[in-house]
Amino acid sequence: MTSERVSLDEIRKAARRIAGRVERTATVDSPSLSERLGVPVRLKLEQRQTTGSFKLRGATNAISRLSTKERARGVVAASTGNHGRALAFAAKLEGVRAVICMSRLVPENKVAEIRRLGAEIRIVGKSQDDAQEEVDRLIASEGFIMVPPFDHPSIIAGQGTLGLDLVEQTPDIETVLVPLSGGGLAAGVAAAVKGLRPSTRVIGISMRRGAAMKASLDAGKPVAVEELRTLADSLGGGIGLDNQYTFAMCRDLLDDVILLDEAEIAAGIRHAYEAEREIVEGAGAVGIAALLAGKVRAAGSIVAVVSGRNIDMALHRKIVSGAWVE
DSSP states (O other), X not given: OOOOOOOHHHHXXXXXXXXXTBOOOOEEEOHHHHHHHTSXXXXXEGGGSTTSBTHHHXXXXXXXXXXXXXXXXXXXXXXXXXXXXXXXXXXXXXXOOEEEEEOTTSOHHHHHHHHHXXXXXXXXXXXXXXXXXXXHHHXXXXXXXXXXXXXXXXXXXXXXXXXXXXXXXXXXXXXXXXXXXXXXHHHHHHHHHHHHOTTOEEEEEEESTTOHHHHHHHHTSOOOOOOOOOSOGGGOSOOOXXXXXXXXXXXXXXXXXXXXXXXXXXXXXXXXXXXXXXXXXXXXGHHXXXXXXXXXOOSSOEEEEEOBXXXXXXXXXXXXXXXXXX
16 A cells, blocks of 8 residues: 555646536535534535536546547446446547446446446446456456546546635635545545645545445554445445555545434435435435534534435435335
């Protein structure tokens, strides 16, 4: 494992590359959460991104940096759903072959959307690690270029452009709540925000079930965890025992990590729908959920990154109607 970092300058270059190719999503006031917390709370509505999540930023940046020879080889990635959808979209725009490897834990609605975008799909095993083994096999046997979901400088820099947005849209930002999984988003946002406003706190939010980055940070090194079903399915999977970037960046840049149980995540989804009029998946709702659960203390303005909307709508209906049970 190395301790390489993605710089603010690299994030700024990524912003120039993806300009016009991704949405610059809004950051809006949340009167309901502001009243509840007693401080200004805003929501970064990244679920309104073209493919329904922030992942399009990193995927677009990564595809744009491929050489002509690399594009001809095609790209492959393991995904819990949203990275695969973003990579399929970005690759299709550039005429690049894409193969997405996923485990059986990935919800069918996410698999179907990736298939609709024209990517080839491999369903392998019951974990992100199993899917990664298929990626490695395809690289060795067919020469694909791997575009990983988080631990890659082009991906981290692309996700970091969201942090540039946050500082510009909310200059007085004091605390950022960012969903935390493999750490591509959290590392990129933290590098951008702290590069521009060093005093701003950046807090990673994850689920209790299989929180690989939290377990790794506690252990002081990347560790394997069992991947479990969770409402925050996009946050599942390990961080890679040979992690090159995101572990060290999250270790050095995050001010705290907060974990949520399934009922708290469900409450975040319900609040997003009922009070904010937004359809949000579990991973996208964790910032809201942490605020509702009283797990965030802040004296100044807060921005919660709402990272995605790609939830199975039958599950969403159960959650917002109160019919869902853990």
